[in-house]
Amino acid sequence: MSRILIAGSDSLIMPECRLMLEAKGYTMQHCLNLHEALALVLEDPPDLLVTEKGFSGKTGDVDLIRAVKACLQKANIPIFLVMEESQLQVELDWDNYPVDDILTRPFTPELLLTRIRLAESRMIRAFDNNPLSRLPGNTSIIRAIQRVLGAPEGYAVCYVDIDNFKPYNDRYGFSRGDEVILMVARVMVNVVDEVARKGSFVGHIGGDDFVFIVREEMVEPVCKKILANFELVRNMFLSAEDIAVGEFVGRDRQDRETRFGLLSLSIAAVTTGGGRYTHYGEVSSVASQLKHCVKKLEGSNYLIDRRER
Structure with a gap:
């Protein structure tokens, strides 16, 4: 209650x-x-x-x-x-x-x-708060992105994804998966609040996908600290056996037995300065391309797109 x-x-x-x-x-x-x-x-x-x-x-x-x-x-x-x-x-x-x-x-x-x-x-x-994390959901996320696209200052819209989350859920159970989602939400909120509070936003798309928005000049320190803080607490949600071998065995989307790396985070950051974009869909499209690249990297990583249009 x-x-x-x-x-x-x-x-x-x-x-x-x-x-x-x-x-x-x-x-x-x-x-x-x-x-x-x-x-x-x-x-x-x-x-x-x-x-x-x-x-x-x-x-x-x-x-x-x-x-x-x-x-x-x-x-x-x-x-x-x-x-x-x-x-x-x-x-x-x-x-x-x-x-x-x-x-x-x-x-x-x-x-x-x-x-x-x-x-x-x-x-x-x-409102559309996520029922698990209580963070703003998709409607609020769209509004927040459109807000910064119209702002004179440059911002970074950052999409966060938990790597290997589905096989983790299969191995550890959905309750443990929910605990990981809440942990990631807390890490993001605490870092954004501490490092780049002004004009910032944190939202939960759903499942293991999140969005945070910070001023463009703060995106790198925020990304680095989120990944560092995640690494500090990640092992609390893994078994000693999996930590020792650095991976775990699960089944992929084609139901084939596969070895997966331990939990990690991928962050795709799209900067908005200079009127690069006018619609949230453009930002989402670029972020999808970045996520495809960053998720190929081993461990927790971030990529920032600063291309001029």
Whole structure:
């Protein structure tokens, strides 16, 4: 069930509201100041945020809302802003408050629960988060690519693929395969967030295919660190026997017994500077060509396409 971050005063959520939400399976974490709330959002993002107008000083509410909206680990976290009735008389700049719903004090436990469930249902209908990784899916990926194609700055659209993932699944099982997918998602999100957060994006196409977008000048350090971090944790998902021999035996797509290399990553990066492309399909086509080349290389590798059109 969803985890709710309560960011505000002790009276923001009354005890009767807490009791009802806990009875329905929700868990809550309460932060009284901006520093604690931001740390939680960065380290272990919640599934939903409830905060109040004027939280933690003059701009604390805006700073927290912006941090949640910029969160790469979980896309489209619903945000509730609690206000006094009198505060509605002053028109807010909703560009500074990109919240999903507002609540005015006082409110009943039943109303709060209904609005939370409505927000969750609306998020499922409106967004395309991958159900396993919770990263944005294909519709969001297309929008993100089109956004950077129209930007004056140069970006790199990077397609990530886990090599030998199907035979790995056959050998280790789908549950273990899901753990590998989640590990790769965490590695990408953490590196992009740490090295190249500004203007970045991380998405999950599906299965073992991902996309991340960073500024063009940051693509090389990001690719290198993703591959390095992946290598540090990869062996946690392999047996000692397979690690010792450096390969494992499985069956290929023609059902023939084949020796496969250990898990590795292939990254195909397409740069967008100079108005090279106008449609996401062009980027995807070039990336497919690059992936065909990079996957022929042994181990984890990346290729960056910087060709002029």
